[in-house]
Amino acid sequence: xxxxxxxxxxxxxxxxxxxxxxxxxxxxxxxxxxxxxxxxxxxxxxxxxxxxxxxxxxxxxxxxxxxxxxxxxxxxxxxxxxxxxxxxxxxxxxxxxxxxxxxxxxxxxxxxxxxxxxxxxxxxxxxxxxxxxxxxxxxxxxxxxxxxxxxxxxxxxxxxxxxxxxxxxxxxxxxxxxxxxxxxxxxxxxxxxxxxxxxxxxxxxxxxxxxxxxxxxxxxxxxxxxxxxxxxxxxxxxxxxxxxxxxxxxxxxxxxxxxxxxxxxxxxxxxxxxxxxxxxxxxxxxxxxxxxxxxxxxxxxxxxxxxxxxxxxxxxxxxxxxxxxxxxxxxxxxxxxxxxxxxxxxxxxxxxxxxxxxxxxxxxxxxxxxxxxxxxxxxxxx
Amino acid sequence: xxxxxxxxxxxxxxxxxxxxxxxxxxxxxxxxxxxxxxxxxxxxxxxxxxxxxxxxxxxxxxxxxxxxxxxxxxxxxxxxxxxxxxxxxxxxxxxxxxxxxxxxxxxxxxxxxxxxxxxxxxxxxxxxxxxxxxxxxxxxxxxxxxxxxxxxxxxxxxxxxxxxxxxxxxxxxxxxxxxxxxxxxxxxxxxxxxxxxxxxxxxxxxxxxxxxxxxxxxxxxxxxxx
Numbered sequence: 070x071x072x073x074x075x076x077x078x079x080x081x082x083x084x085x086x087x088x089x090x091x092x093x094x095x096x097x098x099x100x101x102x103x104x105x106x107x108x109x110x111x112x113x114x115x116x117x118x119x120x121x122x123x124x125x126x127x128x129x130x131x132x133x134x135x136x137x138x139x140x141x142x143x144x145x146x147x148x149x150x151x152x153x154x155x156x157x158x159x160x161x162x163x164x165x166x167x168x169x170x171x172x173x174x175x176x177x178x179x180x181x182x183x184x185x186x187x188x189x190x191x192x193x194x195x196x197x198x199x200x201x202x203x204x205x206x207x208x209x210x211x212x213x214x215x216x217x218x219x220x221x222x223x224x225x226x227x228x229x230x231x232x233x234x235x236x237x238x239x240x241x242x243x244x245x246x247x248x249x250x251x252x253x254x255x256x257x258x259x260x261x262x263x264x265x266x267x268x269x270x271x272x273x274x275x276x277x278x279x280x281x282x283x284x285x286x287x288x289x290x291x292x293x294x295x296x297x298x299x300x301x302x303x304x305x306x307x308x309x310x311x312x313x314x315x316x317x318x319x320x321x322x323x324x325x326x327x328x329x330x331x332x333x334x335x336x337x338x339x340x341x342x343x344x345x346x347x348x349x350x351x352x353x354x355x356x357x358x359x360x361x362x363x364x365x366x367x368x369x370x371x372x373x374x375x376x377x378x379x380x381x382x383x384x385x386x387x388x389x390x391x392x393x394x395x396x397x398x399x400x401x402x403x404x405x406x407x408x409x410x411x412x413x414x415x416x417x418x419x420x421x422x423x424x425x426x427x428x429x430x431x432x433x434x435x436x437x438x439x440x441x442x443x444x445x446x447x448x449x450x451x
Numbered sequence: 452x453x454x455x456x457x458x459x460x461x462x463x464x465x466x467x468x469x470x471x472x473x474x475x476x477x478x479x480x481x482x483x484x485x486x487x488x489x490x491x492x493x494x495x496x497x498x499x500x501x502x503x504x505x506x507x508x509x510x511x512x513x514x515x516x517x518x519x520x521x522x523x524x525x526x527x528x529x530x531x532x533x534x535x536x537x538x539x540x541x542x543x544x545x546x547x548x549x550x551x552x553x554x555x556x557x558x559x560x561x562x563x564x565x566x567x568x569x570x571x572x573x574x575x576x577x578x579x580x581x582x583x584x585x586x587x588x589x590x591x592x593x594x595x596x597x598x599x600x601x602x603x604x605x606x607x608x609x610x611x612x613x614x615x616x617x618x619x620x621x622x623x624x625x626x627x628x629x630x631x632x633x634x635x636x637x638x639x640x641x642x643x644x645x646x647x648x649x650x651x652x653x654x655x656x657x658x659x660x661x662x663x664x665x666x667x668x669x670x671x672x673x674x675x676x677x
Contacts, residue, residue: 406535
């Protein structure tokens, strides 16, 4: 699909004030756009990516050559149709695909930030995105949408900039990161930091990278994105290209081979320090922390919400999504909530789930009609 | 709720593609609702009534539905519907958040109808409640003559598989409203042939000949201090 890749330097005049107190600026944001902003500037959609995602939401990934991570949902004739909407997806602050993160060079020292990069939060990511919108001259978003950490950003947008959000679609996320999820993230971080090649975060100065540690982090995390049922269905106890055990520690089982592959390919495209920073941002996420009750965050909100959860997602459970629904009901907000039956676990939000598509199409198009966004020209969506 | 959705689908045939073609009891409910008002439909099924109200009355509509299929169908049509349960999820809503709260063919399937009705008149300035009337003469007749649990068009379940766990008569419902201090503003009884004006006159006649009832109820007025 035709898309445009851009980078922009932001915060050179007024730096971004981070939650940790550090003022960051200038910094770079790398983003992709699809479609065109209409004259009324009423059709902008911000897609927020997850922990291991990036701005290549619907275009071929430059490092892996794989299709965009949400090409199923973003494209002509899809729920987020570039013939109707102007779709923006930016690499998050702290990321490693062009936006400033720990692997970027600190202009003050001329060396990569490494662990001197300030710790960022989900709110900081959203503030950086808001600065990007300011730069693009977009007053408000028709829609902010994302799954997992992307869903956290969508919620944060609705909380922090309610006047700039017409609809918010948080998918498979939570209003606060659970103890279990923090625990899994800590396992991943410890795996990275235990790798001698990590070198206290300064691996790039030694022309090395903690491959083993990052791969293990990814393997552990990947298990949490699946479900026991999906693992059983896909792999069971099947052996990998062999008919008997080797009585050793080679990848005898298909599931082992699959996880190792996930780990190895991840290392090719992701920076280990970015993984530390972004998982930390998710751990710190707790919307009710400053407000007492979650409902207070959304008092008098005019944002129209559509929340989606998946039955077999044990990383961000339906129960956690329902907590947000309860809070929104308590302030009589305009909210829809759909739980989708699937055995695919947390990953379901990235997969071809017809119910998800029907829900998003219905919600997005009805809201766009209400806002007076012109529908996609028919011949263009063939 | 799935119960409401199921009961709604079985009563009369309708073509969901035509908003004007809507079941007779839903039409009665819709006729009680002022245009441009805020409406919460509890047990909204696949969103038939909500869609009708949005299209013909321009209401601000919200729905709660127990069945996943119903919620998904509603949201896919652009309606604001959440998955939830009349028994457990009404306490979230602020007082007087809606002009009308609708509970259609669902009350008899709730675990605690008294609490549900009191929540309805708290959340809504007015509540519209429809239910099958267990005082209907065919119900009485079947129990009297056959000595078996009654099955009628509006209550078409075997006793061991029915979701309807709190059936009541029109008189029982009026009594509940009295206990809650809720004011009955309108009462319409439907016979199997639809609306019949003769049945409306007396409560006892309605209780005998009405197969279903639709009530418009409002919250108790603050009592004057003596």
